Amino acid sequence: MIGATRGLNPLFAADNNDITMPMTADYNREDVELDALYRDTVLDHYRSPRGRKTLDRVDLSRDGHNPLCGDRLTLSLKLSGDKIADVAVKGNGCAISIASASMLAEMLPGMTRGDAQRLAEIFRQMMHGHPAPAGVDVGDLDSLEGVRQFPVRIKCALLAWMTLVDVLRQADSGTAETSITVTENDGEVV
Amino acid sequence: MNPVTAIARPERDVMPSALPVERARADFPILKRMIHGSPLVYLDSAATTQKPQIVIDTIAEYYRQTNANVHRGVYALSAQATDLYEKARGKVAAFIGAEKTDQIIFTRNTTEAINLVAYSWGLAHLQTNDEILLTEMEHHSNLVPWYLVAPKTGAVVRHLPIHDDGTLALERWKEFFTPKTRIVAVAHTSNVLGTINPIASIAARAHAAGALVLLDAAQGVPHAPFDVVALDADFVAFSAHKMLGPTGVGVLYGRRELLEGMDPFLGGGDMIRTVTLQGATWNDLPWKFEAGTPNIAGVIGFGAAIDYLSALGMDKVRRHEMELTDYALARMNALDSVDVYGPADATARAGVIAFNHRRIHPHDLATILDRRGIAIRAGHHCAQPLMERLGQSATARASFYVYNTRDEVDALIEGLIAAGKFFERNQ
Numbered sequence: 298m299i300g301a302t303r304g305l306n307p308l309f310a311a312d313n314n315d316i317t318m319p320m321t322a323d324y325n326r327e328d329v330e331l332d333a334l335y336r337d338t339v340l341d342h343y344r345s346p347r348g349r350k351t352l353d354r355v356d357l358s359r360d361g362h363n364p365l366c367g368d369r370l371t372l373s374l375k376l377s378g379d380k381i382a383d384v385a386v387k388g389n390g391c392a393i394s395i396a397s398a399s400m401l402a403e404m405l406p407g408m409t410r411g412d413a414q415r416l417a418e419i420f421r422q423m424m425h426g427h428p429a430p431a432g433v434d435v436g437d438l439d440s441l442e443g444v445r446q447f448p449v450r451i452k453c454a455l456l457a458w459m460t461l462v463d464v465l466r467q468a469d470s471g472t473a474e475t476s477i478t479v480t481e482n483d484g485e486v487v
Numbered sequence: 488m489n490p491v492t493a494i495a496r497p498e499r500d501v502m503p504s505a506l507p508v509e510r511a512r513a514d515f516p517i518l519k520r521m522i523h524g525s526p527l528v529y530l531d532s533a534a535t536t537q538k539p540q541i542v543i544d545t546i547a548e549y550y551r552q553t554n555a556n557v558h559r560g561v562y563a564l565s566a567q568a569t570d571l572y573e574k575a576r577g578k579v580a581a582f583i584g585a586e587k588t589d590q591i592i593f594t595r596n597t598t599e600a601i602n603l604v605a606y607s608w609g610l611a612h613l614q615t616n617d618e619i620l621l622t623e624m625e626h627h628s629n630l631v632p633w634y635l636v637a638p639k640t641g642a643v644v645r646h647l648p649i650h651d652d653g654t655l656a657l658e659r660w661k662e663f664f665t666p667k668t669r670i671v672a673v674a675h676t677s678n679v680l681g682t683i684n685p686i687a688s689i690a691a692r693a694h695a696a697g698a699l700v701l702l703d704a705a706q707g708v709p710h711a712p713f714d715v716v717a718l719d720a721d722f723v724a725f726s727a728h729k730m731l732g733p734t735g736v737g738v739l740y741g742r743r744e745l746l747e748g749m750d751p752f753l754g755g756g757d758m759i760r761t762v763t764l765q766g767a768t769w770n771d772l773p774w775k776f777e778a779g780t781p782n783i784a785g786v787i788g789f790g791a792a793i794d795y796l797s798a799l800g801m802d803k804v805r806r807h808e809m810e811l812t813d814y815a816l817a818r819m820n821a822l823d824s825v826d827v828y829g830p831a832d833a834t835a836r837a838g839v840i841a842f843n844h845r846r847i848h849p850h851d852l853a854t855i856l857d858r859r860g861i862a863i864r865a866g867h868h869c870a871q872p873l874m875e876r877l878g879q880s881a882t883a884r885a886s887f888y889v890y891n892t893r894d895e896v897d898a899l900i901e902g903l904i905a906a907g908k909f910f911e912r913n914q
Binding site for chain 2: 328330331334335337340344365367368369389390391392393395447450453
């Protein structure tokens with residue numbers, strides 16, 4: 298009945314994952330996509346997130362919020378001229394959002410604001426299927442590539458980065474809002 | 488909040504469920520689906536339930552054979568559609584023990600039913616400094632309508648607290664229920680903690696002081712025998728889609744004299760008696776509150792869902808869920824890595840279990856379980872004040888219904904153990 302309906306109506310087409318595989322009770326059964334989502338590097342950042350500290354001076358700060366899962370983080374930057382001198386991250390979230398924010402905290406210190414914005418855009422493009430340009434060092438962000446296979450989780454990976462883009466853009470334009478919300482679909486800042 | 492005290496895993500014999508679960512499962516075509524290569528284990532019925540074939544067929548058959556607008560045409564088809572629509576209303580009335588069929592108003596969902604009362608009753612009756620008493624465990628659908636209406640009337644919203652075990656702090660009733668309280672709007676059953684609240688006792692206290700009682704029964708009516716007269720509720724709101732029916736149909740039950748005294752919520756076709764260029768007069772109950780063409784097919788499908796549940800027997804539905812919850816609580820409490828929220832005793836709660844893994848965020852947990860075909864909810868469950876009270880930004884939630892089995896609880900437990908091993912690898 299269901300199969301017949303699917304055959305007739307493309308609306309009900311089965312997704313690629315909807316195939317029959319033998320089910321086992323093996324706790325360690327193979328799941329390539331899940332392994333790619335939670336790579337060892339990702340779990341390492343999740344277990345020991347970088348940037349969990351208090352800065353001696355905060356020049357820019359912004360709250361990011363993911364309304365679907367309730368994740369919240371506060372991103373604080375200490376500047377030195379045009380450079381980002383140090384980064385602090387506060388907040389709770391899933392492994393993907395914590396790991397992504399940790400990578401941000403690891404990579405940003407020493408970068409110019411412009412480079413940081415460019416890296417954020419490269420990462421956003423990576424999450425939408427466009428590989429980083431040749432020669433660009435994206436550090437551990439490569440390990441988040443598996444998130445692409447889990448579209449509802451892309452916004453988790455982007456939360457810290459979109460918060461960064463927003464705080465820098467705001468600093469450039471001199472406005473003074475204090476929080477952003479990342480939309481469900483593609484992590485565009487709204 | 489402290490997790491409930493661990494109880495031993497039940498090795499004891501449990502009476503086999505009175506519900507013919509395996510037979511019932513065959514009635515739900517979606518349960519044959521494979522998800523990521525595993526059979527679907529659907530544990531999110533508190534969000535929406537799956538639909539039996541008879542409900543799907545009834546809706547399709549209505550469109551094939553009887554489709555016409557209701558309460559309008561003089562022709563046979565319209566009369567038949569109207570008859571089916573109104574018969575479904577009768578089924579709902581009987582299902583919850585309403586005295587009269589015209590006390591059943593069809594809305595889009597529970598949320599709209601509560602908004603109807605907040606606006607139609609609230610705007611007319613609430614005055615400056617009047618109080619609306621809610622609780623800390625409410626779903627947003629029983630918070631936000633009151634937050635919208637209160638400032639328009641000058642009324643104030645208060646919240647009865649809960650204990651750490653997820654039950655209402657009724658001993659503090661007098662602190663929160665004052666001579667100014669005009670209405671108590673409370674969940675019959677918590678959509679997060681599963682707590683079944685002592686409604687008859689709340690109604691007796693409120694009525695003794697002349698206040699009204701509204702029940703958000705979205706998690707109550709679907710899961711146990713329900714009698715509006717015995718509960719002595721003034722308003723009851725619930726949704727068809729949480730009890731095997733289609734989405735887009737909700738119900739407001741109200742005491743007749745209250746509904747009669749209220750102005751319409753929405754204006755339009757079907758809800759008027761006369762319209763002139765100067766104004767309008769209202770139709771009788773219940774149509775006064777059903778402006779525009781309703782979800783006719785949905786209501787008729789809801790009637791089929793009620794017939795299905797009635798045939799199963801609501802006392803058996805309750806017993807089945809209680810046994811399953813008791814089993815699931817025992818197995819989850821036996822896991823060191825899992826904290827369970829809400830009352831420890833399955834007889835005091837519905838088949839809804841909120842929990843957290845100590846080392847895995849609920850969002851990650853839901854992703855990992857989904858890869859094994861297990862559908863659970865992760866997030867704030869539209870109850871952010873309650874999450875705040877629990878000190879959690881989010882929880883995982885498993886919820887059961889007539890088609891769930893012990894094997895599926897076992898699959899959940901295996902999934903939780905596997906998720907733990909997966910996340911703690913290389914350590």
